[in-house]
Amino acid sequence: EQQTMRVYLRVRPFSREELSDNEDQDCVVIENSQTVTLNAPKGSATMKSSEKGIGMSLHKFSFSQIFGPDTTQFELFEDAVKSQMSDFLEGKTALIFSYGVTNAGKTFTIQTPKDPGILPRVLDDTFHHIGGHQYEGMDLKPYLRNAAQYLDLDQVKQERSAKAAIFGSFKELWVAFFEIYNECVYDLLQPSLCSKSKKRAVLRVCDDGAGNTYVKLRWINIQNLGEACKLLQFGNKNRSAAATKMNQSSSRHSIFTMKLLKIDGGTVKRISFSLCDLAGSERCNKTKTFGERLKEAGNINNSLLILGKCITALRNNQTEKMKSYIPFRESKLTKLFQAVFLGKGRASMIVNINQCASTYDETLHVMKFSAVANQLQVVQVMPAKPLESLAPCLVGRDGKPLSTGMVDNEALESYLSEEELLDEEDEADMFVLPQNELVNMIESLRTKLLAERRRNLVQEMEIRKEMGDAMIQQLMESEELRRQIEELKESHQEKLENTFEMYKDAIKEHAYQSAMNNLEDDYVPLDEFITEQEKVE
Ligand SMILES: Nc1ncnc2c1ncn2[C@@H]1O[C@H](COP(=O)(O)OP(=O)(O)OP(=O)(O)O)[C@@H](O)[C@H]1O
Numbered sequence: 001e002q003q004t005m006r007v008y009l010r011v012r013p014f015s016r017e018e019l020s021d022n023e024d025q026d027c028v029v030i031e032n033s034q035t036v037t038l039n040a041p042k043g044s045a046t047m048k049s050s051e052k053g054i055g056m057s058l059h060k061f062s063f064s065q066i067f068g069p070d071t072t073q074f075e076l077f078e079d080a081v082k083s084q085m086s087d088f089l090e091g092k093t094a095l096i097f098s099y100g101v102t103n104a105g106k107t108f109t110i111q112t113p114k115d116p117g118i119l120p121r122v123l124d125d126t127f128h129h130i131g132g133h134q135y136e137g138m139d140l141k142p143y144l145r146n147a148a149q150y151l152d153l154d155q156v157k158q159e160r161s162a163k164a165a166i167f168g169s170f171k172e173l174w175v176a177f178f179e180i181y182n183e184c185v186y187d188l189l190q191p192s193l194c195s196k197s198k199k200r201a202v203l204r205v206c207d208d209g210a211g212n213t214y215v216k217l218r219w220i221n222i223q224n225l226g227e228a229c230k231l232l233q234f235g236n237k238n239r240s241a242a243a244t245k246m247n248q249s250s251s252r253h254s255i256f257t258m259k260l261l262k263i264d265g266g267t268v269k270r271i272s273f274s275l276c277d278l279a280g281s282e283r284c285n286k287t288k289t290f291g292e293r294l295k296e297a298g299n300i301n302n303s304l305l306i307l308g309k310c311i312t313a314l315r316n317n318q319t320e321k322m323k324s325y326i327p328f329r330e331s332k333l334t335k336l337f338q339a340v341f342l343g344k345g346r347a348s349m350i351v352n353i354n355q356c357a358s359t360y361d362e363t364l365h366v367m368k369f370s371a372v373a374n375q376l377q378v379v380q381v382m383p384a385k386p387l388e389s390l391a392p393c394l395v396g397r398d399g400k401p402l403s404t405g406m407v408d409n410e411a412l413e414s415y416l417s418e419e420e421l422l423d424e425e426d427e428a429d430m431f432v433l434p435q436n437e438l439v440n441m442i443e444s445l446r447t448k449l450l451a452e453r454r455r456n457l458v459q460e461m462e463i464r465k466e467m468g469d470a471m472i473q474q475l476m477e478s479e480e481l482r483r484q485i486e487e488l489k490e491s492h493q494e495k496l497e498n499t500f501e502m503y504k505d506a507i508k509e510h511a512y513q514s515a516m517n518n519l520e521d522d523y524v525p526l527d528e529f530i531t532e533q534e535k536v537e
Helices: 016-020 045-051 073-089 106-110 118-130 153-167 225-238 291-319 332-341 357-374 418-423 435-517 526-536
Strands: 002-004 006-011 028-030 035-039 058-062 065-067 094-100 140-143 147-150 170-181 184-187 205-207 213-215 220-222 253-264 267-277 346-353 377-379
Touching: 006 073, 006 357, 035 357, 045 357, 058 357, 065 073, 073 094, 073 118, 073 267, 073 346, 094 106, 094 357, 106 118, 106 267, 106 346, 118 170, 118 225, 118 253, 118 267, 153 170, 153 253, 170 225, 170 332, 205 332, 213 332, 220 225, 225 253, 267 332, 291 332, 291 357, 332 346, 346 357, 435 526
Parallel strands: 006 065, 006 346, 094 267, 094 346
Antiparallel strands: 002 377, 028 035, 035 058, 140 147, 170 184, 170 220, 170 253, 205 213, 253 267
16 A cells, blocks of 8 residues: 655745834745745845855745635545545544745644644544443442442453443543654653643653664543643643744654554454654754754754655655665654654644745755655655554553453553663663563464474475485395396306316317327327326316
8 A cells, every 4th residue: 555645735824023123025935736836035045155156046835735725624634635534534543744944834733723733533433433422431320229339340340241232332532642853752741740840751762672762751531622722722831942043842753642442342453643844954053043042953953854865765665676774763752653654654744934034945955855854755664553452541550451441541641750761761661562562472383383383394304305315225225236246246157167177178179189290299198188188187
């Protein structure tokens, strides 16, 4: 299965201040719903280069769809997110991230609750989908006339099955909100963050050994849109926004992830939707950052740079025969979203730009980056695992699977100090692998081992048989050879004896003839003759 990553462009309107600062110089011209032209304004680095004959002052870009300054939040959601939303509700992992320079409208597009952005709308649709099928704990039951009885896990399971038989499956929504700042992951839903004295815990990015990366986040169960908005507010307060000269708002990647659990009797299906509000892609010289802030700006750019490198490598790998290395592991951001880029879900990017002349060069940079992403085809390279097998919510506090589908929030939380993180940052954390996935893995390994042993045995038997046949053949051949030699020997012996007899007779004959010829002259007495004959013999 091959699908193209969709890349949308949203151009935000000018603010009153920008118009009075003469920022409107027709830098961004939307040609049609898919093509936009960027004209370099006077004084921009791009214009200066083109005047020197290096590069052009005019650039054309195409996108899956372009949303102009008049586009409402509703229209954007309907055209850019709705289909992904339906896929999510049907069970497909979704990832949307907004990309652009600071002050381009990323946060407005994703988060704004007042004129709801994508996130509140996604949540609203999700709750609509959940409808009356909200899952509830069910561990208290009316008992006798006035009392209430606590149910144990087996009883809860029975109650749930009884209810599921009537209503079908139940759903519940869990959310997590975290940020990546200076290449460290921080949970934005950690209450202790409110106390300023306490150092924020850095979360470890773990690998389950099967190529899935995850962070041990605080997952919060929410029942309605109001709760979701409160959480968003709470998390946003926790974002340590660094005030840059360009914009007083955030300067780090913030990721809001929803997990929809579909509970059907004893099975739980998990689907996730992540919305990533990427940090501004501004450069250090422009933002005039110093010290900590400089480090911050450097890291932001680094992770965006790696994101760009990954997308470029993925794109090149689509056409080149020699596959190049994709540096997913070089930044936390790409490490976390690696699976989606490799086809485990559907990703899209919303590129936000403003039309200001003063940020033209940065905007052009963003557009060039998105032009690469726009041609990226997400290829299904890994066999899609059934989502049921990825259900960490079935793991209890003791690490054992809970067949009841009860969610143990504490089992999902584990934080490391910054020091610990630095010690063993990339260590795979096998303990938190979902138990049923481990069992499945062991089972499949056992089957593979058995098959391998069987194959080896058959091979060994074949080799033994072949060797035996070869030995018998050799034995037979040497026996035949021995027999032939024996025969040859016998025949030689016989020939030798015959020849000897022949010579003996010939000598006798010769002696007789000679004797007859010289009978007179050579007469010898009989005794002498016999003696002579015996000598010859
Ligand atoms: N489509 C829009 N319509 C009206 N106002 C907008 C639109 N997009 C953005 N804005 C306004 O532009 C300003 C900057 O937007 P926003 O804070 O979303 O930028 P950003 O890209 O998220 O910046 P940063 O990277 O620094 O967080 C805000 O005042 C926001 O209200």
